[in-house]
Amino acid sequence: MKIFNSYTNKLEEFKTIHKGVVNMYVCGPTVYNYIHIGNARPVIFFDTVRRYLEHRDYKVNFVSNFTDVDDKIITKALELEVTEKEITDKFIAAFLSDVEKVNSSTDYTKPRVTNYMDHIINYIDILVKKGYAYVVDGDVYFRVKNVEDYGKLSNRNVDDLVSGSRVDINNKKENPLDFTLWKKTDVGIKFDSPWGEGRPGWHTECVAMIDDVFGEQIDIHGGGSGLMFPHHENEIAQSLVLNNHTLAKYWMHNGLLNIGGNKMSKSEGEVVLVKDLTVDSNAFRLFTLSTHYRSPITYTDEALDVYVKEWDKIKRIYSSLFLKLDLEDSLIGNAKINPDLLKTYKELLDAMDDDFNTANAITALQNLIKISNQMLRNKTENSVLLSALKLFEDFFEILGLKYKKHPLSSEDKNTYKLWNKARSEKDFAQADIYRNILQEKGII
Structure with missing residues (x-):
């Protein structure tokens, strides 16, 4: 199995740190609003990664956080005259409902930043005491100059970054690239620390939680491509100075899901919310997985409709197989695989082993539709049809498609x-x- 590692910018053989175990962390949402379908892309893709790894008999320890401390949350709480916790509890529940709506599992570890505050503060304190961070008027900043390869993940030159638009210009900093680990504040939710009341910076939250949940290094760290810089770059920086290695062995980033050619953005109102989707979740999932995860997708109603029809076709053939076998009491018994089915299963494995190429996996599923249709027409023996049915179910399991027929009375x-x-x-x-x-x- 090979994975494209964003950190090295190349395809690499996948070898876990611990045999048979995959420790995996995916950056979760800042919970102040409903998620849009662009936010759903990493949810669907990394859920599919997990499903495939489990299909290949790995034990997957999957963790994805909730950022429940953030300026956006505080602003919303002040506007609505409620507590931050009321905001975050509401949108955590909404997020998990949306995750289930797109056929993704909610059975994973979900750390909330507010529950890890002691560990986050301790992590920052270690950075300060070792000279990798400094305190100015109750704020704590990370010294980027200590990181020789800063910018490697996002393939950015340090000199270019200094003049870049995503660097916060602040006169308190020793270097414009230095980023906030702790922010002194009098507004909204705040916590006691050795540097006074405040709250943590976003970039130190994930790395500290990973350190607490997993230890120094994990196998896979995932997220959207928009998180490469500065978020993931800054996570790596902290891990490098403390542990002399990157936070994760493999870094994976999915491309954007655009609407009408524009990046989907809550702030600009160019969104389609997951909760408002009316199409079958299987069709939406197929649409999302039909493009390689590192490439962008453009959402249109017409593009989605292609996969509404595709899912109808899949259901029809699967149902025909199931019905024939059930009527002839052949759902249980020895399945006999033929060369065409064996080839299709190999196509599925080859696709997913090649950097989780779900687009090619869907092509293999389309081949299975053709093969199964032909076998039904040719009145192929039931033991072979049973193999075809089970192969459909392998595809469903890996791609997260939900369709189960129940035996007839x-x-x-x-x-x-x-x-x-x-x-x-x-x-x-x-x-x-x-x-x-x-x-x-x-x-x-």
């Missing part, structure tokens, strides 16, 4: 037989009655 099987009998006898009025019963139950 004896009454339903009898209705189906009566429907076929009425059709063969050209008793169309009676056939329509049976058909309506079967359709109402979702059998046909």
Whole structure:
């Protein structure tokens, strides 16, 4: 298996730190609003990564945080005259609901910044005591000059960064690139520290939580490409000075999901909220995974509609396989794989082993549709059809597609037989009655 490592900017063989175990951290949301479909892209992709690693028998320890201390949260709380916790509790619940809506698992570790404050403060204190950070009027800043390769992840030159728009110009700093570890404040939620009341800087929160949950280094750190600089660059800087290695062995970044050619942005109102999606979540998931994760996606209703139709096609063929096998009491038994199915399964594994190429995996799924359709027409033996059904379920499991048929009752099987009998006898009025019963139950 190979993964594109953003830190080295190359495709690398995937080797875990501990055999058979993957420790994985993905930057989670700042919980002050509902998430849009651009925010859902990393949720879906890294959920798929986890699913595939588990399919390959890795034990995956998946962690994704909630940033529940932030200026945006404080501003919203002041506007609504409620506590920050009321804001964050509301939008954490909304986020988890949206995660489930896009067929992603919520069964993972979810650290909240406010629950790790002691460890974050201690982490900053170590940086100060070792000379990697300094205190000015209750604020604490990280000394970037201590990091020789600063800018490596985002492929940026330090001199260019000094004049760049994303660097905060502050006269208190020794260097314009130095970033905030602790911010003195009188506004909103604040915490006691050796430097006075305040709250942590964003860039130290994740690295400190990773240190507490996992230790010095994890296998995979993921997030959107917009987090490369300054967030992930600054996480790496802190880890390098304390531990002499990067925070993660592999850094993975997904591309943006754009709408109408523009970056999706809450502040500019160019958003489609996940909670407002009306299409089948499987279709949306297919749409999101149909482009390689490192490439941008442009959202349009027309582009999404392609995968609404694709999902309908997948359901139809899967249902046809299931129905035939169920009616002939062949859902349980020995499955026999043929060369075409074996080739398709290999295509799935090859795609996912190649930097989690979900686009190629979906192409393999489309091949399975064609093969299965042909086998149904050719009246292929049931043991082979059962293999095709199980292969569909492998695709569903890995790509996070949810569609489960339940075995028919004896009454339903009898209705189906009566429907076929009425059709063969050209008793169309009676056939329509049976058909309506079967359709109402979702059998046909």
